[in-house]
Amino acid sequence: MKVAVKYVQARRSRLAQLLQQHRFLPLTELCDKLGVSEATARRDLAVLAQEHKITRTYGGAMSSFDQTFSSFRERQVRAPEAKKRIALAVHDLIKPNSTCFLDVGTTLFALADVLRQKPIRGLTLVTNSLPIAEMLGPVRGYAVHLLGGQLFYRQSLLLGGVALQTLKLWKFDHAFLGAEGMTAEGIWNSQPDVIDFQLAVFKRSTQSCVCLDAQKLDTQTDYLLVDWKANFSLITDATPALLEKRGIQTKKGQVISA
Amino acid sequence: MKVAVKYVQARRSRLAQLLQQHRFLPLTELCDKLGVSEATARRDLAVLAQEHKITRTYGGAMSSFDQTFSSFRERQVRAPEAKKRIALAVHDLIKPNSTCFLDVGTTLFALADVLRQKPIRGLTLVTNSLPIAEMLGPVRGYAVHLLGGQLFYRQSLLLGGVALQTLKLWKFDHAFLGAEGMTAEGIWNSQPDVIDFQLAVFKRSTQSCVCLDAQKLDTQTDYLLVDWKANFSLITDATPALLEKRGIQTKKGQVISA
DNA sequence: GTTTTTATGATTGACTCCAATCATATAAAG
DNA sequence: CTTTATATGATTGGAGTCAATCATAAAAAC
Numbered sequence A, B: 001m002k003v004a005v006k007y008v009q010a011r012r013s014r015l016a017q018l019l020q021q022h023r024f025l026p027l028t029e030l031c032d033k034l035g036v037s038e039a040t041a042r043r044d045l046a047v048l049a050q051e052h053k054i055t056r057t058y059g060g061a062m063s064s065f066d067q068t069f070s071s072f073r074e075r076q077v078r079a080p081e082a083k084k085r086i087a088l089a090v091h092d093l094i095k096p097n098s099t100c101f102l103d104v105g106t107t108l109f110a111l112a113d114v115l116r117q118k119p120i121r122g123l124t125l126v127t128n129s130l131p132i133a134e135m136l137g138p139v140r141g142y143a144v145h146l147l148g149g150q151l152f153y154r155q156s157l158l159l160g161g162v163a164l165q166t167l168k169l170w171k172f173d174h175a176f177l178g179a180e181g182m183t184a185e186g187i188w189n190s191q192p193d194v195i196d197f198q199l200a201v202f203k204r205s206t207q208s209c210v211c212l213d214a215q216k217l218d219t220q221t222d223y224l225l226v227d228w229k230a231n232f233s234l235i236t237d238a239t240p241a242l243l244e245k246r247g248i249q250t251k252k253g254q255v256i257s258a
Numbered sequence C: 001g002t003t004t005t006t007a008t009g010a011t012t013g014a015c016t017c018c019a020a021t022c023a024t025a026t027a028a029a030g
Numbered sequence D: 001c002t003t004t005a006t007a008t009g010a011t012t013g014g015a016g017t018c019a020a021t022c023a024t025a026a027a028a029a030c
Helices: A005-021 A027-034 A038-050 A080-093 A106-117 A130-136 A161-167 A192-203 A240-245 B005-021 B027-034 B038-050 B080-093 B106-117 B130-136 B161-167 B192-203 B240-245
Strands: A054-057 A060-063 A099-102 A124-127 A143-146 A149-152 A157-159 A172-177 A186-189 A205-212 A223-227 A233-236 A255-257 B054-057 B060-063 B099-102 B124-127 B143-146 B149-152 B157-159 B172-177 B186-189 B205-212 B223-227 B233-236 B255-257
Touching: A005 A027, A005 A038, A005 A054, A005 A060, A005 B080, A027 A038, A027 A060, A038 A054, A038 A060, A080 A106, A080 A205, A080 A233, A080 A255, A080 B005, A099 A106, A106 A130, A106 A172, A106 A205, A124 A130, A130 A143, A130 B130, A149 A161, A157 A161, A157 A192, A161 A192, A161 B161, A172 A192, A186 A192, A192 A205, A192 A223, A240 A255, B005 B027, B005 B038, B005 B054, B005 B060, B027 B038, B027 B060, B038 B054, B038 B060, B080 B106, B080 B205, B080 B233, B080 B255, B099 B106, B106 B130, B106 B172, B106 B205, B124 B130, B130 B143, B149 B161, B157 B161, B157 B192, B161 B192, B172 B192, B186 B192, B192 B205, B192 B223, B240 B255
Parallel strands: A099 A124, A099 A172, A124 A143, A172 A205, A205 A233, A233 A255, B099 B124, B099 B172, B124 B143, B172 B205, B205 B233, B233 B255
Antiparallel strands: A054 A060, A143 B149, A149 A157, A149 B143, A186 A223, B054 B060, B149 B157, B186 B223
16 A cells, blocks of 8 residues: 655654664564554665665664764773773772762773772762763763863864863862883873873872783883872782883882782 | 683673674674684673673674663654754855854754765864764864763763853854744743853854754743844744744844745 | 556565584583 | 583574565556
8 A cells, every 4th residue: 555755755764763863673663663564664674774874684773873982992902801900990999979080091991881880979070081971971870071172083082272271170089091001111102192181180180090901011102101200000900020020110009909 | 612611701701892892793793703603602692691791683782881872862853854954054054164063952963964964174063962072073074072061961961160161262153052942032941051051152153043943933941042132043944934923023134944 | 537656564485593402522520 | 530511513493584476555647
């Protein structure tokens, strides 16, 4: 039984929109929502797939537009077990009702995941990482703030003058930062404006922690963030013996082992 | 042929991680990536699904964590055609190399989608909406900035003192705002801090536009944003005749019809 | 008003996916 | 070293999905 062309187009529009709102919908559910048979839904999906408006899977469909910070999430995560251990060690440090800054990076993302799964009461969390904000935003009892700034999409982070300016409004109990490497000389990163930002975070924090796994040992990039005399803690899965073996001389109590 | 328990656990961890990095993977691809048979992959997926670490679908799997601003995206979108027309009308207004502010709301999200599909060269875009930042972040040639502030996850927006502060750093060629309703008296919204913020945006914009579809006619909420004497443009699919019929007296050239 | 076009749901046979079962081989336990 | 447990891949039969086909009914065109 033929229906009017404009009804068909409206139905297909609504179908595409439904799939934009859900990550995946099985065919039977699409039939229910649209009030059509499987055969009709299949034909609609075939047309929309051909127009690249949806993505077809076996038994269902999803939208074509990938609304996640895909370049961040596709990044190869190395040493996930070590990062998880560091994240758990950090979790043990954080007290209820405290204010923490979370930097960008896969170790901090692992920390966000632990904070999501094991919430700590009354936390105020400040970050410039959009995936971390996205991860922790739904957790009841958390007040999540973003610093703002220019969006660097590939790294899923916000930087620039605005971020530095809004940073000045904050005072953190703890700050948890990432870096690219650590050597006998200190902690290294590869972008000067990231370092500027991180130093600014240091200044505004009662306790500043750099979270690095053992794979970052002996990695030196272009810019020295801090040397070992500076006032910060290192949270790492590398043992004190291993650190000493690599010529890293830390102060008493500076290293927190994960 | 039995393999060690720790190999099984490592493989399952890697499987969960793979699915965190991709929205969906078919079973055959998971087999390829993990180097196991379908039967083994199915058993692994069954275990991970039971532990709520992944979501199983017919023919494949995806991660459990829903990494989109789901409360925003699940919101019922009404009058999508009208919103699309308004979005296209706005697109026609925007000149290359200009600086625009995009507010929160489903009409502005439709605008973001048009700006994604039909990019305008050299735009600087400022927003406090995370889905809009996420949508436009990947577009080459766009500089996307977020204002920062406290994350209101359900509305997927940033508000508060920080947002107002960082707003002061900007001057917009155009600002495109949403609202809850319009009557003979003016434009209405339902939250005072949203109105404070929007008025601050008005002040910093050469041209301020409110984008409302006809469904918002005769809708009055708690707070008046602006009356019709104020200096702003209305971009709407409601005809001038319909506006006049509802007792809305606009200034010459104030209404841009979509 | 008549003819043509086409969208629909039902049906069908082919294809894909699935869990259960089994034999085998290795890890784990004693 | 022996015995037990269990992870694996292959196989199987059942379940689910799929596109093609068809009859029907209404929209569209004339």
